[in-house]
Amino acid sequence: MSQTVCAYCGVGCKFELINHKLKGVKDYPSNQGMSCAKGISQSQTIHTNRLLEVHYRDSIEESFRPSTYEDSFQLIAEKIKQSTHPDKIGFYLSGQMLNEDYYVANKLAKGFVGTANCDTNSRTCMASAVVGYKKSFGMDYVPVRMEEIEHCHLMILIGANTAEAHVVLHNKIKKAQKKGLKVVVIDPRFTLTAQSADLYLPLKVGTDIDLLNLLAIKLIKEDQLDHDFIKEHSNYFNSYKEKLLALDEKVLLKSTQLSEEIFEAFYRLFKQSKNIITAWTMGINQSVQGVDKNLAINNLHILTGQINKKGSGPLSLTGQPNAMGGREVGGLSTTLAVHLDYSEENCQKVADFWKSDKIPKKNGLTAFEMIEKADQNGLDILIICHTDPVYHLPHRRFVEEAFKKIPLVIEINAYQGSETSKFAHILIPAVPFGEKEGTQTNLDRTLTRVVAFETKHGLLQDWEVFAQIGKHLGHEKAFDFRSSKEVFEEYQEMTKLSYRKHLDIYKAQYDDLEHTPFIWGETLYDQNHFLTPDRKANLFFIENQNLSEQPSQAYPFILLTGRTRDQWHTGSKTGYAENLLKYKALEFVEMNQKDAAAFQLNEGEIVKIVSSRGELKAKVVFADINPKTIFIPISHRDINYLTDDTLDPLSKEPDYNHSAVRIEKIESMIL
Numbered sequence: 001m002s003q004t005v006c007a008y009c010g011v012g013c014k015f016e017l018i019n020h021k022l023k024g025v026k027d028y029p030s031n032q033g034m035s036c037a038k039g040i041s042q043s044q045t046i047h048t049n050r051l052l053e054v055h056y057r058d059s060i061e062e063s064f065r066p067s068t069y070e071d072s073f074q075l076i077a078e079k080i081k082q083s084t085h086p087d088k089i090g091f092y093l094s095g096q097m098l099n100e101d102y103y104v105a106n107k108l109a110k111g112f113v114g115t116a117n118c119d120t121n122s123r124t125c126m127a128s129a130v131v132g133y134k135k136s137f138g139m140d141y142v143p144v145r146m147e148e149i150e151h152c153h154l155m156i157l158i159g160a161n162t163a164e165a166h167v168v169l170h171n172k173i174k175k176a177q178k179k180g181l182k183v184v185v186i187d188p189r190f191t192l193t194a195q196s197a198d199l200y201l202p203l204k205v206g207t208d209i210d211l212l213n214l215l216a217i218k219l220i221k222e223d224q225l226d227h228d229f230i231k232e233h234s235n236y237f238n239s240y241k242e243k244l245l246a247l248d249e250k251v252l253l254k255s256t257q258l259s260e261e262i263f264e265a266f267y268r269l270f271k272q273s274k275n276i277i278t279a280w281t282m283g284i285n286q287s288v289q290g291v292d293k294n295l296a297i298n299n300l301h302i303l304t305g306q307i308n309k310k311g312s313g314p315l316s317l318t319g320q321p322n323a324m325g326g327r328e329v330g331g332l333s334t335t336l337a338v339h340l341d342y343s344e345e346n347c348q349k350v351a352d353f354w355k356s357d358k359i360p361k362k363n364g365l366t367a368f369e370m371i372e373k374a375d376q377n378g379l380d381i382l383i384i385c386h387t388d389p390v391y392h393l394p395h396r397r398f399v400e401e402a403f404k405k406i407p408l409v410i411e412i413n414a415y416q417g418s419e420t421s422k423f424a425h426i427l428i429p430a431v432p433f434g435e436k437e438g439t440q441t442n443l444d445r446t447l448t449r450v451v452a453f454e455t456k457h458g459l460l461q462d463w464e465v466f467a468q469i470g471k472h473l474g475h476e477k478a479f480d481f482r483s484s485k486e487v488f489e490e491y492q493e494m495t496k497l498s499y500r501k502h503l504d505i506y507k508a509q510y511d512d513l514e515h516t517p518f519i520w521g522e523t524l525y526d527q528n529h530f531l532t533p534d535r536k537a538n539l540f541f542i543e544n545q546n547l548s549e550q551p552s553q554a555y556p557f558i559l560l561t562g563r564t565r566d567q568w569h570t571g572s573k574t575g576y577a578e579n580l581l582k583y584k585a586l587e588f589v590e591m592n593q594k595d596a597a598a599f600q601l602n603e604g605e606i607v608k609i610v611s612s613r614g615e616l617k618a619k620v621v622f623a624d625i626n627p628k629t630i631f632i633p634i635s636h637r638d639i640n641y642l643t644d645d646t647l648d649p650l651s652k653e654p655d656y657n658h659s660a661v662r663i664e665k666i667e668s669m670i671l
Contacts (some may be wrong), residue, residue, distance in 0.1 A: 012442025116364025132294025159283020
């Protein structure tokens, strides 16, 4: 009986294939037999909308013509050799890739092409959490596991709609509620998640830091702190406290637009709860102040000692199935490999391990920065794997113009019809879920085997594509892998280089991972220390600078973005699943009914939404959402014609959730 792991969100559900249908595995910790509609639909879509042939064209004005793997690899290798400098070559990877795919791609880019411009679409969703963890705790390490919800007394969900984005996790939370868990949801929208909360805080967009600081002030003033933990396991408390208490509580509360009664109810729950988990995702991370928001969350757990004990801690929720694995491997351009940052010592370690003299010496360009470089005619080649940056990067009009200036764009994908393919010169087919084999890591450090239950029909897996490019560049020995297992075992050896050996994936057994998951970093979790040089957590004073795009007379609404339960990104897979078509549409805009009335809008009418960067059309859906705030799902293919391309200065994550827009009524027809 075949068992495999889901290719959608970061929960990482395990399935078994029975009579060509997927069913949750009961004894697997991530899902315990549960599944969501998206997950079980995957067996329907393996053969749907597939890219099955290599295609090539000299110019994006031409039509594609059939090509071959061999011809494309030879051409790519020649173009890489002809490029004037490695800095003019970019690799754009994805949380849809397995660890083995990530490893070979990272090795090729940083080890043998010599470019640090190797980033992943995880930059656009999880980079702020990565930087926050590293600043507070010394390493990109999630100190909570999903199973600990059963030991938690209060769960705070802020900027996270688990009922739609992490369905199985949400069902775990609801089960725990029946046993006494209290849940607080903080969100400008009264989401499906908020509907099941014990307390809902309709926070004003952009005031997360104000709320978190207000809570910290209250805890300090009423002495609801863990003084022993602060003294023994943290840094900078006195300076943090001094600056924090200089803030005006009334001003902070007013900015959040919450009533004093609601805030006090939240505070009472917090101070009365023995074990607290705070969980968040894009509503926190996708902001010009995303890192600061993460630090404000981490501060609360340090102040109260709500970390490094079962049922407590800051739990970042990853959006893609292997966003965590990509971070471990080194898929971000700000990391060299296996959690090693760029330094002279680390570069030498990696050079010795890979036996290469081409290791870059400093951080590369992040996802959007590569496109900015392309706009300046500074990129010769961009290799994209299992992601759609023309669709998912902000300020799409700018992105499209930049893509037109890249001489060679290669897209590696299992599916056809991406928005990026309109700007590509080479399309290389690779296998999807169901045909891939290797490992991936879910949002709480659980490493599991992904097993193929369909044949590849002559197509290549991502790591095989990158290995072939490496061989065509003349590095046959470095890329002479014969199986996913061989790649994994080399990656395992490399994890021994990680800082303080915390990334102990070298202890795992590849064959055992099919039925027995491995959780890395457990020895750290059992000890009350961190991965900073002095083994202590760092407190950072954070103040809301209101740096995001603000509403104006011309653009009076704020746009929020996010997922819906039964669709995935552009719907290139879920849009073809029969069991999902009866649920939410791909394209709509949620509005407050009073705001709609001001425009004399009825539900179902089509409106135009306009920002300073572009526009789109969508059908109006009435929702319980804060005034002057709208929501459009990311399944709307045109969403990023609207979004702001301001980046967090540290994480370089785009500010998707604070775009100023206006609404224009364009027709009275109701669909």
